Amino acid sequence: MEPKQIKIALAGNPNSGKTTLFNKLTGSRQRIGNWPGVTIEKKEGTIKGHKHVTVQDLPGIYSLSPYTPEEEISRNYLLEEEPDVILNIIDSSNLERNLYLTTQLLELDIPVVVALNFIDVSRRDGHKIDSRKLETRLGCPVIETSALKGEGVDKCVACCIGAAEGDEQHGRAKKAGASFDAGVEQAIKDIESVIGETTPKRRRWVASKAFERDEKALVGLSLTALQKETIESIIRRAEEKLDDDSESIITAARYAAIKKLTDNVIVRAKRKDNLTRSDRIDRIVTHRFWAYPIFIAVMAVLYYIAISLGINTQDMVDGWFGDGLIPLVQDWMEGLGASGWLIGLVTDGVIGGVGAVLSFVPQMIILFILLGIMEDIGYMARIAFILDRLFRRFGLSGKSFIPMLIGTGCSVPGIMASRTIESQRDRRMTIINTPMIPCGAKLPIIALVAGAVFGGAWWVAPLTYFLGLFAVIISGIILKKTKIFQGEPSPFVMELPAYHVPSVGNVARSTWERSWSFIKRAGTIILLSSVVLWFLLHFAVVDGSLVMIEDDMIADSIAAKIGAVLGNLFAPLGFGGWQASLATVTGLIAKEEVISTFGVIFRIEDALDIVEEANYAGVAAIAQHFTQLSAFSFMLFNLFCPPCFAAMGAIKREMNSAKWTWFAIGYLFIFAYILSFIVYQIGLLFTGGAFSILSGLAVILLAGSLYLLFRKPRAGVLVSA
C-alpha cells in the first residue's frame, strides 16, 4: 500500500538558511513556478528517499501579518491548504526575533517542528543553547541543525513525518506556545468565548487576530452584530487599561512572552569588546569613509573578472556556432538536397541568430556567480544600507541598486530581482529604470560607436555607463515628482544579516535560475524573431508576388521598405535612413541584433565578431553611414529605448498589469526619443547648423525637461505605506 501523502510547509525568516535547508531536503527534485496572481517564486520539492513527502517552500517572512505579498501568501497557504506539518527554520543566533514567527505558527493548530539552524555558528561563537528546554516550553520538537553542513536534516524529516502521522510525541503544541501577560491573555480568552460556537478551528489564532482588528482573519466567520460589538468592547477595555492600541499591545505581549520562553535557554558568550565577527567586518565595510572606496573596488574587481574571463568564453561559444555547428548543418542539409533558401534560413536565421545571443551566456554566468556570492555572504544588504540615502534622492530605495547591478549583465534577471523590494511604488520605479543600465548585449553598440565612429576613443565606453547611471537619476527625479509616483519612497526596514560563508549550492542555483531566464528566451522569442527577420531581409515584393532576393539586393527587401517608413520617425534624431531604422527595430529582438543587422545590410560577415575583436577597420562601411553626432544620437536612442522583447516580457511579468507594462514601455520610448532629439538637434546648432523649427522644438523640450527635473515636488506629499 502506498503511504499517505504528506505535505510539509517550510517557513522561516529571510536569512535563516531556508533556501539551503530546502535544497538539502529535496536535492534536485524541485518544481519552480509562481504563486497564483503574484510574481513571487513558488518552490515545491520531494524529500530525498521519501517519495510520498513533499515540501512547500514558503517565502521568507518575519510575521504572519498580511502586509507584504509574501506574508499574505504564506498565511493563505497555511490557512487554506492546511499542510500536514510546518517545518519552521529559525536562526539560533537570532532566537527572539525568529521565535516571533514561531509563536504565530503555533497558533494555527498545525503540528510544528522547529529546526534550530546555524547551530554550528552559535557553538563556534561560544553560545550555549538549551534546545531541550526550548522544546518543553514551546511544546513542539526542536532539532538542532546546520543546513549548510547537513547536520540534523534527516532528523527534521523523521520528526516531520512523525508529527504528520499523528505521533503523540511529536504532536501539536498542547498548550499554545506562548501565553501572554494576564491582561492580554484574559482579553483573548474572552474573545475566544465570544466566537466560540462560530469558530470550530484555530480559535486562539482567530481570537488574537480579532484582537488586532485584523479584518481579513474574520472573513468567512458569520459573526452577528452583537458578537462584533462585544469583541470591540473587549478590545477597547484592554486598550484603555494598557494605554496603547491593540496592535501594539499584542506585538509587545508576544515579544514579552518570547523573552520568558527564551529565559535561560540561551547563554551568550561574554566577549571582551562585545563585537561579533559580523560587527568587525561591518566596522570596515560600512565605515564612514572606507565604505564607498571598498564598494567601488569590489565592483571593479567583479566586472574585471566577468569581462576578462567573459571575452574568452564568448569567443569559444562563437567558435562552436560559427566554425562548428553552422558548416556541419550546412553540409548535412546540402547532402539531403535541401533548397538554398532553407539552408540559409536555418544556418543564418536560426543558428546564427540564436548563437549570437547565446554567446553572451558565459559572461553572464560568470557575473551571476559573482553577484550570487555577494548575496549569499550578506554584502548586498550592506550595499543597500550605504546607498539608500543616495538612491532616495531620486525616488528609489537602497534595494533598487541590486536589480540595476544585475541589469548590467542582463535586464531580464535584473528586472526579476526587483521582487525583493516590498513597496509596490519602489518596485515599479525600479522596473522602469533598470533597462536604462547598459546590459551586456548593448556593449557591441557602444563598441561600434566608440571604435568605428570615434576612432577607438577610450572615453566613449565609460561615458555610456555614466550616461546610464545619469539617465536613471534624471528619470528617477522626474518620475518621483509626477502625480503617479509622488510621495516619499516607502520605508526602508531591513535586517543586516550576519555574514555567512557562501554556499556553493545556493550560488549555483541562483546563477542557474537567472541565466536560464535568459537562455529560455533565446530558444523561444529570439528564435522566432530571427526567422521572421531573415524572411523580411531575404524576400521582396515584386509585381505583387513574393520573391527571394540575392544578398546584394537587400535594399529592395520588405525589411528595407519597413525601415524606410520608420525612417520618418527617426529622421529628427539624425538616423532616418532605412538601414539604421531597421537596425533599431531589430534591436528589439536582442540588442546585439543591431550590429548583426548592420552586418547583413552592409554585407560584412560576422560583424558582431569584428566589433567584439575591436577590428574597427572591418566595419568602416557602417561608420561611414553616420556622422559623429548622428552616431552618438543613434547610440543614445538604442541604449535607452524600450529594451529587447525578453526584457519587455520580464517587465510584464513583474508589473503583473497591462497598464503598467505599457506605461513602462511608452515611458522608455518617449524618454529615449526626447533625449536623442535634444542631443541631435542642439548638437547640430553647435556644429554649424542653421536654426530651424526642429532646433526650436529641441530648445523647448530641453526647457520642459529641466522644468520637470527641477520643479518643486507637489504639495501635500503623502507618506505612502
Place this chain on the structure above:
Amino acid sequence: MLTLNDLKVGETAVVTKLHGQGAVRRRIMDMGITKGVPVRITKFAPLGDPVEINVLDYELTIRKSDCTLIEVERTK
C-alpha cells in the same frame, strides 16, 4: 518627547511607545521594536541615514524619518 532619532551612536534606550500608523509601524513592531524592548544605536550609514540599530541581538536598519516615530527612554 525623546525619540530614537535623538540618540547618538553607542547609546542605549528602552522603547516606550510607537507613533504613526499602518503598515510601516506594524513592520517595525514585527521586527522587534516594541514597548519595553532595549535598543542600541550601532551606527549611521556613511551619508548619515539610515540608522543601524541593535535590537534583540541582531542588526536592523531603518531610516531616520521612521526613528522619529519611536519614543524611547534613555538607559545608562
